[in-house]
Amino acid sequence: MAYASLTKSELSDIAAQLTSEYNAWKEKNLSLNMARGKPSAAQLDLALGVLETLKARYEFANSKGNDVRNYGIWDGLPEMKQIFSDMIGIPPQQIILGNNSSLLIMFDVISRGYSHGFNGCKPWAKQDQLKFLCPVPGYDRHFAVTEYFGFEMINIPMSETGPDMDLVEKLVAEDESIKGIWCVPKYSNPTGITYSDETVRRFASLRPAAKDFKIMWDNAYCVHDLTDTPDHLLDIYDECMANGTEDMLMIFASTSKISFPGAGVACVATSDRNIVDLKKHFMTQTIGPDKMNQLRHVLFLHDIHGVRDLMKGHRAILEPKFKLCQRMLKEQLGDLEIAAWNEPNGGYFISVDVMDGCAKRVVQLCKEAGVILTDAGATYPYGNDPHDSNIRLAPSFPPLEELEQAMEVFCTAIKLAAAEKLLSA
Amino acid sequence: MAYASLTKSELSDIAAQLTSEYNAWKEKNLSLNMARGKPSAAQLDLALGVLETLKARYEFANSKGNDVRNYGIWDGLPEMKQIFSDMIGIPPQQIILGNNSSLLIMFDVISRGYSHGFNGCKPWAKQDQLKFLCPVPGYDRHFAVTEYFGFEMINIPMSETGPDMDLVEKLVAEDESIKGIWCVPKYSNPTGITYSDETVRRFASLRPAAKDFKIMWDNAYCVHDLTDTPDHLLDIYDECMANGTEDMLMIFASTSKISFPGAGVACVATSDRNIVDLKKHFMTQTIGPDKMNQLRHVLFLHDIHGVRDLMKGHRAILEPKFKLCQRMLKEQLGDLEIAAWNEPNGGYFISVDVMDGCAKRVVQLCKEAGVILTDAGATYPYGNDPHDSNIRLAPSFPPLEELEQAMEVFCTAIKLAAAEKLLSA
Numbered sequence: 001m002a003y004a005s006l007t008k009s010e011l012s013d014i015a016a017q018l019t020s021e022y023n024a025w026k027e028k029n030l031s032l033n034m035a036r037g038k039p040s041a042a043q044l045d046l047a048l049g050v051l052e053t054l055k056a057r058y059e060f061a062n063s064k065g066n067d068v069r070n071y072g073i074w075d076g077l078p079e080m081k082q083i084f085s086d087m088i089g090i091p092p093q094q095i096i097l098g099n100n101s102s103l104l105i106m107f108d109v110i111s112r113g114y115s116h117g118f119n120g121c122k123p124w125a126k127q128d129q130l131k132f133l134c135p136v137p138g139y140d141r142h143f144a145v146t147e148y149f150g151f152e153m154i155n156i157p158m159s160e161t162g163p164d165m166d167l168v169e170k171l172v173a174e175d176e177s178i179k180g181i182w183c184v185p186k187y188s189n190p191t192g193i194t195y196s197d198e199t200v201r202r203f204a205s206l207r208p209a210a211k212d213f214k215i216m217w218d219n220a221y222c223v224h225d226l227t228d229t230p231d232h233l234l235d236i237y238d239e240c241m242a243n244g245t246e247d248m249l250m251i252f253a254s255t256s257k258i259s260f261p262g263a264g265v266a267c268v269a270t271s272d273r274n275i276v277d278l279k280k281h282f283m284t285q286t287i288g289p290d291k292m293n294q295l296r297h298v299l300f301l302h303d304i305h306g307v308r309d310l311m312k313g314h315r316a317i318l319e320p321k322f323k324l325c326q327r328m329l330k331e332q333l334g335d336l337e338i339a340a341w342n343e344p345n346g347g348y349f350i351s352v353d354v355m356d357g358c359a360k361r362v363v364q365l366c367k368e369a370g371v372i373l374t375d376a377g378a379t380y381p382y383g384n385d386p387h388d389s390n391i392r393l394a395p396s397f398p399p400l401e402e403l404e405q406a407m408e409v410f411c412t413a414i415k416l417a418a419a420e421k422l423l424s425a
Numbered sequence: 426m427a428y429a430s431l432t433k434s435e436l437s438d439i440a441a442q443l444t445s446e447y448n449a450w451k452e453k454n455l456s457l458n459m460a461r462g463k464p465s466a467a468q469l470d471l472a473l474g475v476l477e478t479l480k481a482r483y484e485f486a487n488s489k490g491n492d493v494r495n496y497g498i499w500d501g502l503p504e505m506k507q508i509f510s511d512m513i514g515i516p517p518q519q520i521i522l523g524n525n526s527s528l529l530i531m532f533d534v535i536s537r538g539y540s541h542g543f544n545g546c547k548p549w550a551k552q553d554q555l556k557f558l559c560p561v562p563g564y565d566r567h568f569a570v571t572e573y574f575g576f577e578m579i580n581i582p583m584s585e586t587g588p589d590m591d592l593v594e595k596l597v598a599e600d601e602s603i604k605g606i607w608c609v610p611k612y613s614n615p616t617g618i619t620y621s622d623e624t625v626r627r628f629a630s631l632r633p634a635a636k637d638f639k640i641m642w643d644n645a646y647c648v649h650d651l652t653d654t655p656d657h658l659l660d661i662y663d664e665c666m667a668n669g670t671e672d673m674l675m676i677f678a679s680t681s682k683i684s685f686p687g688a689g690v691a692c693v694a695t696s697d698r699n700i701v702d703l704k705k706h707f708m709t710q711t712i713g714p715d716k717m718n719q720l721r722h723v724l725f726l727h728d729i730h731g732v733r734d735l736m737k738g739h740r741a742i743l744e745p746k747f748k749l750c751q752r753m754l755k756e757q758l759g760d761l762e763i764a765a766w767n768e769p770n771g772g773y774f775i776s777v778d779v780m781d782g783c784a785k786r787v788v789q790l791c792k793e794a795g796v797i798l799t800d801a802g803a804t805y806p807y808g809n810d811p812h813d814s815n816i817r818l819a820p821s822f823p824p825l826e827e828l829e830q831a832m833e834v835f836c837t838a839i840k841l842a843a844a845e846k847l848l849s850a
Contacts, residue, residue, distance in 0.1 A: 036496065044494045054476050069469045069685040071461065099524040100715045102720070107710040114540055115550065115574060125540065125550035148709045149540060260494040263717035284573045287566070290525045290715065293686035326811040 001339035003035060003418050010265075015419040022027040022369065022416055030370030032406040037348035038287040038397040039257055039314070046313040047259040053299035054292065068291035074283050080265055082292040086304035087195040088219050088253050089235040090269040096278060099289045106216060107145050109250050109268065112281045113179065113212065114149050118274070121212035124149070124179060131362070133171065133181035134352035135163040137351055137379030137390045139189040142182040142218070146381075151179070153381035158191050163198035172208035175179050180214040186233040187221035190379055190392035192344025194231035204239030206248065217251045223311050224257060225346040239382035255297060257348065260311060264294050265294050320402055321395040325350055330403070332411035338418035350393040351379070359388045365413035371406045427762035428843050440844040447794065447841055450834050454796030457831040460558040462614070462737070462773035463822040464682055472684040473701055478724035494714035499708050505719040511729035513644050513678050514660040521703060524714045527679040527691035531641060532689065533692065534675050537687055537706045538604065538637065539574050543699075544672060546637035549574070549604060556764040558596065558606035560588040562666050562804030562815045564614040567607040567643070571806075576604070578806035583616050587624035587635035597633035605639040611658040612646035615776040615804055615817035617769025619656035629664030642676045648736050649682060651744050656770050662694075671696040680722060682773065683735060690714075690722050694837040705806065746820040746828055750775055753829070757836035762844035775818040776804070783842040784813045796831045 003011065017061050067075055075081075076097025085092040098105045117123040120124035124130055132151040135158050136217055146153055156163045162185070172178050183203070185195040195203075203215055217236060225231075240246040249271065253342065256265035268278065326343055331350070333339045341352040354362055366373050374392040377383040393410070395403055477829040491498055501522025504759065509518040522803050523530045542548040549555055557576040559568055560583050561563055571578055581588045597603050608628070620628075622726065628640055634836075642661060660714070665671040674696065680689035693703065719759075726732050751768055754777070758764045766777040779787055784801035799817040802808040818835070 038496050041492060044492070051479050067466060067469065070688055071463050071686040073687075074839075083587050101711040101713075104711040111540065115536065123550070125548070141709075148705075209834055256496075260717060261496040262494055262498075262713055263715045280573075284566075284569050286526040286529040288526075288687055290688045291716065292685060293715065293718070 001335060003422055004337060006422075008423060011419050011423050015416065015423060018412060018416040018419060020184060021379055022365065022409075022412050026369045028370070028405075030405060030409065032402050032409075033372045034082055034394050034398060034403075034406055034410075035372045035374050036397070037257075037394045039261060039401065040317065040397050042317050043314055044260060045398070046310060048298070048337055050259050050296050050300040053296050057229055062187060067156065070296045071287045074288045075279070075285070076265075076267070076289050077291055077294040077424065078300060078357045079298040081267070083298065083301055083303060083307060084267045084269070087222050087307060088089055088251055089293060090237045090251060094272065094275055095267050095269045096275065096282060097289055097294060098266045098268070100256075100262065100266060100293070102218065102220065102252040102256070103145075103269075105139055105266055105268045106218065106250075106252055108143070108281065108285075109214070109216070109278070110145055110149055112278065113214065116160055116277075116281070118212040118214065118277060121210075124210060124212075127177070129177035130176065131178045133163075133168060133178060134381045135182065135188075136381070137183060137190055137385075137392070138217070138373075139184060140378040140383075142216070143381045146182070155381065155386075156176070156181070158188065158193070162188075162191055162193065162195035165199055165202040168262055169202065169206065172206055172210070174207040174209060179210055180216055182216050182218065184218050184220055185236070186219060186231060187347025188345055189220070189225060189347065190349035190390075192342045192347050192349060194233050194345075197234045200234040200236050201239055204236055205243045206245065208248070212252050213248055215248050217249060219253045220257070221347040222253055223307055224314070224348070225311065226315050227345045228323055229345060231345050247273055250274065251349070257314070258307060259297060259300075263293065265297050312398060318396055320400060324400060324403055325393060325395050325407055328407040328411060333414060336418070339414050346393060346398055350395065352391045352393055352414075354391060354414050355418050355421055356387045356389050358414070358421055359385060359391050361417040361420070362391060362410070362413045365416060366409055369409045369413070371409045373410070426760060428847055429762060431847075432489075433848060436848050437826050440841065440848060443837060443841040443844060445806045447790065447837050450837060453795070454829060455834065457739045457795060457823055457827050457834075458797045459819050459823060459831055460797045460799050461822070462682075462819045464686060465742065465824065467742050468739055468821070469685060471735060472725070475536075475684050475721050475725040476811070478721050479667075487517065493720045496712045498716055499711070499713045500704070501690075501692070501714050502716055502719040502723060504723040506692070508723065508726055508728060508732060509678055509692045509694065512647050512732060513676055513694060515662045515676060518850050519697060519700055520692050521707060522693045522714055522719060523691045523693070525681075525687065525689055525691060527645065527677040527681070527693075528570075529567055530691055530693045531643065532675055533706065533710075534639070534641070534703070535570055535574055537703065538639065541702075541706070543639065543702060544636040546635075549637075552602070554602035556600065558588075558593060558603060559806045560613075560631065561806070562615055562810075562817070563607060564609060564643070565589055565799075565803040565808075567641070568806045571607070576818065578728060579603070580806065581611065582616070584821070585618055585706055587613075587618065587620035590624055594627065594631065597631055597635070597638060599634060601634040603633065604635055604637060605641055607641050607643065609643050609645060610661070611644060611656060612649060612769055612772025614645070614772065615774035615815075617772050617774060617776060619658050619769045619770075622659045625659040625661050626753070627663055629670055630668045631670065634675070639672055639675050640673050642674060644678045646677055646681070647678055648732055649739070649773070650736065650771040651740050651747055652770045654770060664814040672698055675699065682739070683732060684722060684725075688718065690719050742820055745825060747775070749825060749828055750818060750820050750832055751838060753832040758839060761840065761843070764839050768804050771819055773819060775820065777814060777816045777818055777839075778814045780843050781812045781814050783839070783846055784810060784816050786842040786845070787816060787835070787838045791834055794834045794838070795832045798835070
């Protein structure tokens with residue numbers, strides 16, 4: 001029964017009962033962490049074969065005979081590019097491989113715009129006003145990059161089909177100081193939704209006032225399905241090519257959640273013209289990325305089929321965790337009308353909206369009971385959730401038994417915070 | 426006998442003879458490369474043990490129990506910091522580890538100054554004039570970084586004791602737009618000299634007009650000795666601490682020429698205050714460097730003694746190559762007074778000064794005979810050697826037999842170019 005329809009007296013009884021339950025949890029001195037989208041140790045074990053690949057001397061040469069241990073090949077191994085190409089749908093020759101972090105390449109793309117500009121425009125450092133569109137809730141580390149470079153960040157509400165495209169189209173058409181937008185188009189962080197075909201087509205046909213506008217297309221979860229009915233993301237590169245807008249597009253991907261978060265391979269993929277710009281930047285910056293790690297990945301993954309097989313192993317570990325969270329949220333909060341959440345077909349997160357003004361309180365209650373969640377507000381630019389309602393759950397890291405305890409605490413905290421709020425109203 | 430003291434007729438005979446020798450080399454269709462300071466395959470084989478280290482599950486934890494495969498530890502493994510600390514003489518807690526390239530970290534330090542400034546000063550992007558001091562001959566990739574960010578580069582002559590410190594002190598004291606200086610203090614690239622104690626002390630007591638002046642101390646060859654009488658570099662960090670100038674100092678090192686050029690570990694080391702600035706930058710940029718590769722290196726190298734043992738293996742391969750070059754230069758050019766060169770106790774290069782106006786011609790002659798050298802001029806900012814006389818030899822990559830052929834061609838080309846010049850005078 002919905003909390004809002006209870007009397008104050010009924011609510012008081014419930015709050016007392018919840019407080020007692022909560023205190024019992026507190027006494028257990030738990031130490032659980034659901035803060036970051038970290039794969040579990042069991043998932044990392046799936047890719048240990050990566051380490052077995054580089055054994056004999058002849059294997060240090062890639063298919064062209066280059067010794068991958070030495071300097072050179074600034075843009076990475078062609079064989080690894082092919083694997084990414086099949087993952088994200090852009091030709092291998094338009095892919096540049098980096099080291100272990102796609103975030104780092106995103107930072108470099110923004111930094112390159114800041115110091116040198118894009119598409120013949122003045123460097124962003126020399127422009128007066130800089131703004132960036134941030135679909136919310138979204139990924140805190142994206143927002144941190146544009147905040148670092150002094151962009152004013154503008155919230156764009158997310159719906160089931162992606163960012164509010166009416167608003168995006170209107171803003172980019174009228175404001176030349178808007179230089180880009182952050183996107184996690186598949187299994188979005190944290191809402192778990194995948195952009196609809198229409199959303200992708202509208203992105204590809206954007207006509208921004210700023211000639212140096214960039215769509216930061218972070219396809220972090222492109223092969224990270226968790227159900228038998230995975231989402232399908234339309235190929236934005238093809239759509240952009242059809243519209244002649246491919247210079248707007250910067251696509252990012254990595255094996256962080258395929259092999260190892262700390263030691264995978266990351267890439268950027270973009271138009272021919274952008275590759276020329278980025279080449280100058282990357283070739284000034286380094287003599288080349290870690291190609292031994294790329295070769296390790298090539299020898300272990302082989303091709304896109306190897307990637308898909310490996311992802312089945314990840315699914316086998318992750319799916320029960322997501323199902324547990326869904327079941328507990330439904331059982332404990334299903335009819336109380338104090339929280340809403342998504343049921344993603346993949347990715348790493350569940351996005352929970354609690355009652356307005358309650359997210360910080362829930363996170364605090366959990367923390368005091370030994371359950372660390374992502375900070376309330378983290379899914380918004382400047383850490384400022386105007387409704388104080390969104391909480392990102394990251395179920396991947398804890399083992400199932402710990403996850404169950406953490407979710408018990410989480411659901412209790414949501415109920416307690418809601419009862420407190422209604423009582424004080 | 427010195428070419429300059431010969432008659433034109435004697436020179437003509439010599440030139441004819443040299444042309445005939447040169448043409449004979451050309452007919453061999455050689456394909457040799459002495460352009461870059463790349464370790465040879467035999468050197469890379471020395472570190473293959475790096476790949477054998479990560480085997481059992483328990484080894485993925487470092488000494489603090491962190492799973493190095495996962496996200497986290499933005500500044501790298503403490504164990505690897507300790508190894509660098511013992512190599513470059515700065516406390517481990519003031520070291521930040523990056524990925525595989527120290528050049529990349531140097532780029533990031535300059536980029537950070539450009540976008541955010543240092544020591545509370547305006548970002549370099551917002552300052553009107555930017556200049557950087559470049560000891561010459563020096564390292565082309567250093568110069569490329571400051572050129573990319575629009576610095577005007579000022580040549581500082583190198584002597585046997587390091588950069589001309591009278592000039593450095595004068596310029597930095599009077600010109601606030603001078604923001605830093607590139608240094609390779611030990612076995613300098615390419616002159617092979619090591620800065621004298623006095624030079625290091627004068628660096629540590631610089632009083633630049635610019636509060637955001639940085640000494641880019643690229644200690645790339647800190648353990649790369651090639652003789653029984655290695656050079657000793659005074660510890661600049663201690664000297665800076667004694668002078669209270671440690672915020673000027675950015676020290677860089679890597680295992681590029683210890684383990685693998687393409688897959689080593691790199692670091693920056695600096696003052697406490699600078700670490701705070703850089704931390705904000707690096708933590709925005711990435712969730713952490715490749716710690717598996719760091720752990721691989723820790724398990725293989727163990728400590729500074731492991732590093733020194735490994736470097737003995739490098740010396741065993743490199744020393745004969747350097748000796749061959751020295752012997753051939755002396756035998757073929759020793760009494761002709763048309764070239765001068767250094768005899769370094771370590772590092773990767775021999776710097777040869779041919780007659781003024783002849784370097785480009787020598788490199789071209791070599792190229793046409795199938796021997797690729799570093800471009801003439803590359804050791805100067807903007808590729809502009811005002812005397813057209815400096816050529817950097819990189820003897821490390823070719824096997825000894827090939828090196829001997831390449832040096833034959835090189836010496837012939839130097840003599841031919843000199844004879845041509847004297848004849849046309």
